[in-house]
Amino acid sequence: MGKKIEAKRQKTGKIRTKLLIYIMPVVIATIVVLVLLTATLSKQSMTKLAKNELDSSITNQGDNIESWLDKNLEFCATAKQTIENTHPDDTQLQTMLNSYYGFDKNSPNGLYIGTAGGKMYKASDSTKAESDVTSATWYKQGLTRVGMAYGAAYKDADGNNVISASGILNDGTDEIKVIAADVTLDQISIIVNSGVKMQDASSFLVDTADNTILAHRDSSLVSTTLSASDADPLMSGVAKALAARDYSEATIGNYMVAYDQISGTDWVLVSYIQRSVILADVFRLSNILVIIGAIAVVIISIMIAGIVSKVIAPISSITKNISDMSSGDFTIAVNAKSNDEIGVMGSKVGEFVTSMRKMITSINSESERLKAQSDSSDQVSKTMFDASQSQAEAMKELNETVDQLASAVNDIAQNATTLATVVSDTRENSEKADASMKETVDISQKGRSDMEQLSKAMSGIQETNNRLVESINKVGSASEEITNIVGLIGNIAEETNLLSLNASIEAARAGEAGKGFAVVATEIGKLAQTSADSANNIASLISEVHNLIGDAVGQANASADSIQQNSELIGTAVQTFDKIYANIQESNRLIEEMIKDVEKVDDVATNVAAISEEQAASADEILATSQNMVEQANNITRSSQDVADNSHELANTSETLTTYVQKFKI
Amino acid sequence: MNIQWMKRAAGAALTAVVTVGMLTGCGSASGSASAGGGKILYTVCDNDDAFRAKLSDGITAAAKDAGVTVDTKLCGSTVQDQVNDVASAKANGYSAIIVRATDASTALQLEVAADGLPIVFVNNMPDKSRLTANKYIYAGSDEEQAGQYQAQYVLKKLGNPKTMNVVILEGEKGHSGTIGRTSAVKYTLKDAGVDAQYVFVDYANWSDTEAEAKLNLFFKTGQKCDAIFCNNDTMALGAVKALKDQGLDPASIPVTGVDATTDGCASIAAGEMAFTVLQDAAGQGAAAVKAAAALGNGGTISSIDGATADGKYIWVPFVPVDSSNVSKYQN
Numbered sequence: 001m002g003k004k005i006e007a008k009r010q011k012t013g014k015i016r017t018k019l020l021i022y023i024m025p026v027v028i029a030t031i032v033v034l035v036l037l038t039a040t041l042s043k044q045s046m047t048k049l050a051k052n053e054l055d056s057s058i059t060n061q062g063d064n065i066e067s068w069l070d071k072n073l074e075f076c077a078t079a080k081q082t083i084e085n086t087h088p089d090d091t092q093l094q095t096m097l098n099s100y101y102g103f104d105k106n107s108p109n110g111l112y113i114g115t116a117g118g119k120m121y122k123a124s125d126s127t128k129a130e131s132d133v134t135s136a137t138w139y140k141q142g143l144t145r146v147g148m149a150y151g152a153a154y155k156d157a158d159g160n161n162v163i164s165a166s167g168i169l170n171d172g173t174d175e176i177k178v179i180a181a182d183v184t185l186d187q188i189s190i191i192v193n194s195g196v197k198m199q200d201a202s203s204f205l206v207d208t209a210d211n212t213i214l215a216h217r218d219s220s221l222v223s224t225t226l227s228a229s230d231a232d233p234l235m236s237g238v239a240k241a242l243a244a245r246d247y248s249e250a251t252i253g254n255y256m257v258a259y260d261q262i263s264g265t266d267w268v269l270v271s272y273i274q275r276s277v278i279l280a281d282v283f284r285l286s287n288i289l290v291i292i293g294a295i296a297v298v299i300i301s302i303m304i305a306g307i308v309s310k311v312i313a314p315i316s317s318i319t320k321n322i323s324d325m326s327s328g329d330f331t332i333a334v335n336a337k338s339n340d341e342i343g344v345m346g347s348k349v350g351e352f353v354t355s356m357r358k359m360i361t362s363i364n365s366e367s368e369r370l371k372a373q374s375d376s377s378d379q380v381s382k383t384m385f386d387a388s389q390s391q392a393e394a395m396k397e398l399n400e401t402v403d404q405l406a407s408a409v410n411d412i413a414q415n416a417t418t419l420a421t422v423v424s425d426t427r428e429n430s431e432k433a434d435a436s437m438k439e440t441v442d443i444s445q446k447g448r449s450d451m452e453q454l455s456k457a458m459s460g461i462q463e464t465n466n467r468l469v470e471s472i473n474k475v476g477s478a479s480e481e482i483t484n485i486v487g488l489i490g491n492i493a494e495e496t497n498l499l500s501l502n503a504s505i506e507a508a509r510a511g512e513a514g515k516g517f518a519v520v521a522t523e524i525g526k527l528a529q530t531s532a533d534s535a536n537n538i539a540s541l542i543s544e545v546h547n548l549i550g551d552a553v554g555q556a557n558a559s560a561d562s563i564q565q566n567s568e569l570i571g572t573a574v575q576t577f578d579k580i581y582a583n584i585q586e587s588n589r590l591i592e593e594m595i596k597d598v599e600k601v602d603d604v605a606t607n608v609a610a611i612s613e614e615q616a617a618s619a620d621e622i623l624a625t626s627q628n629m630v631e632q633a634n635n636i637t638r639s640s641q642d643v644a645d646n647s648h649e650l651a652n653t654s655e656t657l658t659t660y661v662q663k664f665k666i
Numbered sequence: 667m668n669i670q671w672m673k674r675a676a677g678a679a680l681t682a683v684v685t686v687g688m689l690t691g692c693g694s695a696s697g698s699a700s701a702g703g704g705k706i707l708y709t710v711c712d713n714d715d716a717f718r719a720k721l722s723d724g725i726t727a728a729a730k731d732a733g734v735t736v737d738t739k740l741c742g743s744t745v746q747d748q749v750n751d752v753a754s755a756k757a758n759g760y761s762a763i764i765v766r767a768t769d770a771s772t773a774l775q776l777e778v779a780a781d782g783l784p785i786v787f788v789n790n791m792p793d794k795s796r797l798t799a800n801k802y803i804y805a806g807s808d809e810e811q812a813g814q815y816q817a818q819y820v821l822k823k824l825g826n827p828k829t830m831n832v833v834i835l836e837g838e839k840g841h842s843g844t845i846g847r848t849s850a851v852k853y854t855l856k857d858a859g860v861d862a863q864y865v866f867v868d869y870a871n872w873s874d875t876e877a878e879a880k881l882n883l884f885f886k887t888g889q890k891c892d893a894i895f896c897n898n899d900t901m902a903l904g905a906v907k908a909l910k911d912q913g914l915d916p917a918s919i920p921v922t923g924v925d926a927t928t929d930g931c932a933s934i935a936a937g938e939m940a941f942t943v944l945q946d947a948a949g950q951g952a953a954a955v956k957a958a959a960a961l962g963n964g965g966t967i968s969s970i971d972g973a974t975a976d977g978k979y980i981w982v983p984f985v986p987v988d989s990s991n992v993s994k995y996q997n
Contacts, residue, residue: 116887143865143866143887143889144864144865144866144867144868145866145867145868146868146880146883146884147868147869149867149868168883168887170883174886176886176887209852245849245853261845263839263840263845264839264840266849266852
């Protein structure tokens, strides 16, 4: 409880201090300004007043001195005039001087007269002594005027500092006489010093003709010379002003100084007063003002402090409440009793606490829910991350497979291309075989036509034989010719044999296709051999006929038969040729069909190559796509990693939030 | 709140400054607008006296030159008439008054009668306490200057001696001319380093006979003198006579006077009196007109030649007159 109050005091104390710090400078500044202003104004007006007072004092004093001088001079002048007008003898003069003696108290020696002859007249009671009249100062001074006037100060025979009023006594006689009266400077000092009208002011009198001080409060200074090099700044200042004939009022050092010229003399009355004296009242006033100001400052401070304390007292409890709130305690109850702004503040703080309590409760539950949600979200995201990772791996595998597929398709395409090339070569070879077959056909055609010509020749031979037979028939000797013809047939058989050999060779060159043809050619060869054998048999038979019938003409008929036989054989040969031809034609046709088939194979192979190339391209595309997919899968993995991280963070944050919210006491 | 208040205060201060500035500006503008157009009243008892006549002529001439209207009123020797003239000046539209006071001691009454119009006193100087800076001023010649000129002339004439036996014949006791001229002679000699022996100093009350009698008495004392200073020409003429009485050549001892009177100038021309000083009536008149015009427009005399720092006087220089230029001033 005590601690609480202390804390309260400390807090209210701070506000109070602040307010005091803000307000007090202004108050103090205002008071200081007021004090300064008042002091300055009063200083000015008091200085002015003092100046006026000093002026009037010195004028008054000057007038008094003047009138005193005038009175003395007038007395002297009157006495002088009386003496001048009376023209007295020595006795009368003595009587007159005696009668004037004591009349002027300021002049204790009374009137006295000195003559150019050195004679001295004075009152009987006067103690004035003068050994050498004409060299006396008063006498010399008197010689410089007729009207009585004061001369410069000097020391008389008695050692007194005096000034003398003196003048030529114009009594009509031839002897120069000087009448004089002394006034001691002490006496003048008394007059001057007692004539000061202004309180605390002082005066002194200076003869500007020689700067002698005629009167001064300090008697030691009387009859001394005022010097500009005087150690006293006032005296030196006055000396300077007098030297400059500056008789205007001035401030010298700490003094206010005024001057007054004493009319009819070279004297200047100097009056001065210490400024501190003039300003003493100002200082007193200033001191009073300062004290009042200080008291005012203290009173205002206390008042402000008191008022502030009273006004801000409720604030301390509100401050306590707010402090509790700031440390998270919302279980507080706010008391707001007053109806001013602070009361309103208190009640509003109460409302605030209530609404905060509600708000924190709902935030608490919300945060817990959020935490649960974020935990599950964290879980889900982790799962998702795993899934995406395995997906990425799967995609990688798929990609590898597609890669292999692509390379396989490429191999196929290459093989297809090779196949197409081989087929194309085959076609070329077939075409070459075709050409050879055609040549063979041409040759066999030529053979056939040759055979036909042979057949025709045989027909001629037959006719000839027939005629020969006729001739044999007619003549038997013609058998020899038959023997020649039989030899000829043997040659033809050999030739055919050669031809068949050739055909065999050709057939062998035609390869597989020419196999059939080779068989035919062999058969042709065999037939030709048989033909030759037969011809030989004929020849032997003919020869036998020839030999046996020796010129047996009968044989001619046999020859004719043989020729007939030959012709038939030739016909057979022609037919064989036709068969060969047909066979060749057939094989040619077969070759052409084969070529067509080969072409078809070529087309197909070409197609296969094109298609497999397309397949290869497609496979490449698939590969690229699958690579993209791998990348995407990786991205997804990364993203899901981020999601997982974020949701993890969210989970943490919501946990923190929950922790914070749980700090509030509600 | 504080800042606003400060701004407001600053604004008010600024407004005040501007307003004052404008008003001041207007004041000076209207002042210059009426410059030269002011009407000035000049009141003088009469122009019977030679100097007064010259002074009046000087004022009229200066007014004409400056384009200022100056109306001259001769009030006669009655103070009351002069006061009445001054009192009616304001109602008659005058902006300033030049007063040759019939009696200088009536200055205060004249100032009251002027009812705020500035007054320039001429020829007859009131007491200093009656003058107010740039309001009631005196335009004339400085009495001390006359004494200075006398002393300077004598110093030059005697070849700046170290010592000098001096005779001074003073005017009336207590008269401003007497005091100013005498003290100026003394201090000018002192300032020049002269050890002056004042062998005879006495009042001769402006009188030639008194001067002559006193000087003769002085000569009886057997003292010598090197120079005779007189507060006016009349006494100087008496001094010359005294010298002659003593059988001395007046030219042997410089006798100096003041005023450059006809007799004085004649004496100088005759080689008897050595020196005098002339009061410059025309110059005083011109200064008075300038001062009246300036004060009538609400201005000050500070820009006028010869104005003193305290704003109460305009000093018009005397003119030294000796044998070399005396003919110019002889009528």
